[in-house]
Amino acid sequence: MKKALAMDVQAEKLRLIEWLAGVNDQSVIEKLLAFRKRAEGDWWKELDPEEKSEIEEGLSQADKEEVVSHEEAMSRYRKWL
Structure with a gap:
């Protein structure tokens, strides 16, 4: 794909x-x-500290392979979408 x-x-x-x-x-x-x-x-400069922190946390989780597939995420959160 x-x-x-x-x-x-x-x-x-x-x-x-x-x-x-x-x-x-x-x-x-x-x-x-x-x-x-x-x-x-440089869009990074436009972000507030909380947004930067959340992005950095997500990157850290991805580096540690603490991720789920798109399908699993959609399954978990479908009721809110």
């Missing part, structure tokens, strides 16, 4: 590259550059 998804992403990226190569509208280029700048921003 992951490999198929990755190939779809790669195909979409190639289509975007082909499209971008043909763009001649300066305003479109400027919008894309602004989007890129926002997307590359």
Whole structure:
């Protein structure tokens, strides 16, 4: 499943590259550059200390392989979704 998804992403990226190569509208280029700048921003700086702590805890748990599958998580928490 992951490999198929990755190939779809790669195909979409190639289509975007082909499209971008043909763009001649300066305003479109400027919008894309602004989007890129926002997307590359350091989102970590925008998080509050509690959010950072929770992310770091999750990463630590993942490093220790203290994780459950997506299916198991959905099963556990379905009633709240």
